[in-house]
Amino acid sequence: MQIKELAINHRITSLLENNGISELFPPQIMAFETGVLNGKNLVLAVPTSAGKTLVAEICMMKAILEGRGKALYLVPLRSLAREKYADFRKYDSLGIRTAMSVGDYDSPGVRIREADIIVLTTERADSLVRHKVEWLNETGVIVVDEIHLVNDPKRGPTLEMVLAKLLKAIPNVQIVALSATISNAEDIAGWLAAELVISDWRPIPLAEGVFLDDQISFSSGKRKIIQRKRKEDSADIVCDILDEGGQALVFVSNRKSTVAVARRLAPSVKPYLKQDTQERLAAIAKRIARKPSAPEASKNLGRLMMSGVAFHHAGLDNTERAFVEDSFKQNLLKVVVATPTLAAGINLPARRVLIRDYRRFEQGRGSLPIPILEYKQMAGRAGRPKYDQYGEAILIARSEQEQNFLTERYLLSDPEMITSKLASPEAVRFHVLSSIATEMTQTRSEIDDLVGKTFFSYQFEREEIDFHISSALSYLEEGELIQTDNDKSYKATLLGKRTSRLYIDPSTTILFRDALTGTKSISQLGMLHLICHSIDQPTTYVSRAEIEDYEFFVDDHISDFLVDFPDSWELSENYAEFLSEVKTARLLIYWISEKSEIDMTEDFGVGMGDIHRYVQSAEWLTYAASEIAKTMNVKHHLADLHTLYLQMKYGVKEDILDLVGLRGIGRVRGRMLSSHGLKTVADLYHVAVEELARIPTIGTSVAESVKRQLGIEIKLQDQETEDNEYVDDSLDSIQTLLEDFEPKDF
Ligand SMILES: Nc1ncnc2c1ncn2[C@@H]1O[C@H](COP(=O)(O)OP(=O)(O)OP(=O)(O)O)[C@@H](O)[C@H]1O
Ligand SMILES: [Mg+2]
Numbered sequence: 001m002q003i004k005e006l007a008i009n010h011r012i013t014s015l016l017e018n019n020g021i022s023e024l025f026p027p028q029i030m031a032f033e034t035g036v037l038n039g040k041n042l043v044l045a046v047p048t049s050a051g052k053t054l055v056a057e058i059c060m061m062k063a064i065l066e067g068r069g070k071a072l073y074l075v076p077l078r079s080l081a082r083e084k085y086a087d088f089r090k091y092d093s094l095g096i097r098t099a100m101s102v103g104d105y106d107s108p109g110v111r112i113r114e115a116d117i118i119v120l121t122t123e124r125a126d127s128l129v130r131h132k133v134e135w136l137n138e139t140g141v142i143v144v145d146e147i148h149l150v151n152d153p154k155r156g157p158t159l160e161m162v163l164a165k166l167l168k169a170i171p172n173v174q175i176v177a178l179s180a181t182i183s184n185a186e187d188i189a190g191w192l193a194a195e196l197v198i199s200d201w202r203p204i205p206l207a208e209g210v211f212l213d214d215q216i217s218f219s220s221g222k223r224k225i226i227q228r229k230r231k232e233d234s235a236d237i238v239c240d241i242l243d244e245g246g247q248a249l250v251f252v253s254n255r256k257s258t259v260a261v262a263r264r265l266a267p268s269v270k271p272y273l274k275q276d277t278q279e280r281l282a283a284i285a286k287r288i289a290r291k292p293s294a295p296e297a298s299k300n301l302g303r304l305m306m307s308g309v310a311f312h313h314a315g316l317d318n319t320e321r322a323f324v325e326d327s328f329k330q331n332l333l334k335v336v337v338a339t340p341t342l343a344a345g346i347n348l349p350a351r352r353v354l355i356r357d358y359r360r361f362e363q364g365r366g367s368l369p370i371p372i373l374e375y376k377q378m379a380g381r382a383g384r385p386k387y388d389q390y391g392e393a394i395l396i397a398r399s400e401q402e403q404n405f406l407t408e409r410y411l412l413s414d415p416e417m418i419t420s421k422l423a424s425p426e427a428v429r430f431h432v433l434s435s436i437a438t439e440m441t442q443t444r445s446e447i448d449d450l451v452g453k454t455f456f457s458y459q460f461e462r463e464e465i466d467f468h469i470s471s472a473l474s475y476l477e478e479g480e481l482i483q484t485d486n487d488k489s490y491k492a493t494l495l496g497k498r499t500s501r502l503y504i505d506p507s508t509t510i511l512f513r514d515a516l517t518g519t520k521s522i523s524q525l526g527m528l529h530l531i532c533h534s535i536d537q538p539t540t541y542v543s544r545a546e547i548e549d550y551e552f553f554v555d556d557h558i559s560d561f562l563v564d565f566p567d568s569w570e571l572s573e574n575y576a577e578f579l580s581e582v583k584t585a586r587l588l589i590y591w592i593s594e595k596s597e598i599d600m601t602e603d604f605g606v607g608m609g610d611i612h613r614y615v616q617s618a619e620w621l622t623y624a625a626s627e628i629a630k631t632m633n634v635k636h637h638l639a640d641l642h643t644l645y646l647q648m649k650y651g652v653k654e655d656i657l658d659l660v661g662l663r664g665i666g667r668v669r670g671r672m673l674s675s676h677g678l679k680t681v682a683d684l685y686h687v688a689v690e691e692l693a694r695i696p697t698i699g700t701s702v703a704e705s706v707k708r709q710l711g712i713e714i715k716l717q718d719q720e721t722e723d724n725e726y727v728d729d730s731l732d733s734i735q736t737l738l739e740d741f742e743p744k745d746f
Contacts, residue, residue: 072125248353353379433482
């Protein structure tokens, strides 16, 4: 079937044809035959790369052009959000505007309300619901990409709750859910009252095999001999595909391994680079290293990229990630070594995917084989229609026995069933509070009705969650986050409402409230430790070698801590957690003491992206603490909290807060100005622009910008234009920051 035969505006079909899409894939035809273009709900559970997005896109276009409303496109990961956003911008020429919003802060975006398509992370969508953003009612269609992630213990509950809330708030909204192939797709379809399309058709053949000794045995029975020139499995498997002119993606289980494996591959990959590719990679490496304070990790990345290999994990910052993804897509990089953050939905030119690690360490459970579903997602990055004619996914075995196990488990078995993970006390209290705070539910029966719309209620007996709802209600009432009228109707207190909008866990509010109301003065270390003690703050890991150092640190600062110490006897899990909190608090202290980011990555053994994640999350929680103090009317902590918040925001000591309020002046330039005697904004009035420009790190354009901000006229240079007008990517917070978290490195 030709795309132009579809019952949609021909401008859309012409645009798609100009983008190389003229024939529909069989699963796409099946999808359109369900009546999805007339507004029916759809669950599309088909293999990786079978073109699910296009079906969703056409449904969105249809809804927008028919005036049924806006389209929300929900994704689990930021890399995926960026890819979809960039892709949907092709509709700009038809006057259809796409926006992306991947933060989940307290302040909903403004411009996104003008957009027709809004690409959102799940948590951001939840946050918009909590703010009762009025344009949500104008939504005509909601696309849920990677819906099988309702199975994820950490983020699944939010996904199903946000869908339940949206279904309740917008009763006639159309749902188009895109899923990997799973064993019980009919459960998802039943839950969403949707038509179901299942297929095992893939546009590009994907061969799956296991490597042992010197050959790959594919599930089809075919075998392939690999030249053992380098005597190292990964290098030989990777170079074999480079010999054919392909590119390779290697999945490993943790961040450290991404760097180690990339390093080991570099000498073998470098000879495959042509002269001009080398030059272009060198230019990119320079740009990565040129960032104001490129830490060692970025330099490493730059150096490796010059050999045609890069690593990719959640510790990279957004620009580094974009550089890696784009250079791989442009065939400059031949190999990327990644953690599973790159496993979902992304289109990459990887002809061969090597899944080097099929085991993963799980806290308290040891090293376990990953689920089949996860393996299939990684394997599915190989052989994407835009880039390759075929794809291969390879696992590595060390013995015949292991080879049989891998073939059975991953190549020949169907993915697992997915199940709701909503029945957890944390998830239930978090979402019950938000539904009461937004007045979406006021009585127990209304709460039951909302929970009745979840995947959980579809799959399980309701008694199994009743208990969690009752405990959540008592917990929230005892914590004074909600009240009851005549034992019947629930209302959120001011503090409860604030908690819901701040998007923090009720236990965090209670922790902060008790500390703030019960203590006269709190040191910065004490406050930062309290933040790190909350369930909302990610913390870093303390290695065995560091334990003693942190024990001394705790002894030296004993009076700062506000929480009871767990017993150190035999190094219990609680004690290890406590030390992790202390280490993270110390990292935050370094940040506001203007320690360089390079030193911090070394001192704490973390990546640049990690530092940003800890800092941004703690910044948000400091703000949350000050909002809680305001709500409780405990005025004596307010000034200190406000100062701490600004220090976190800018990463500076208190004395230059005035200077860093200026655009273009951050922690490095601020300190530089101060050390040249310019200690306040007032001092800047009296210095000539030329003199200002001569101060190291400042330069003419910053000097002129500063003067302009002070209202002093100078010759105007070209004004910078904002090119990402519809991107609301500035606001990152706790939940979003957790999105790309992989298991900790051990
Ligand atoms: N009818 C078509 N003709 C040609 N190319 C197509 C067609 N439909 C989709 N594609 C292309 O196929 C590629 C894969 O599509 P898409 O990303 O939607 O896959 P997917 O089903 O979402 O896979 P995943 O499960 O990995 O997310 C994209 O590059 C897309 O442009
Ligand atoms: Mg997809």
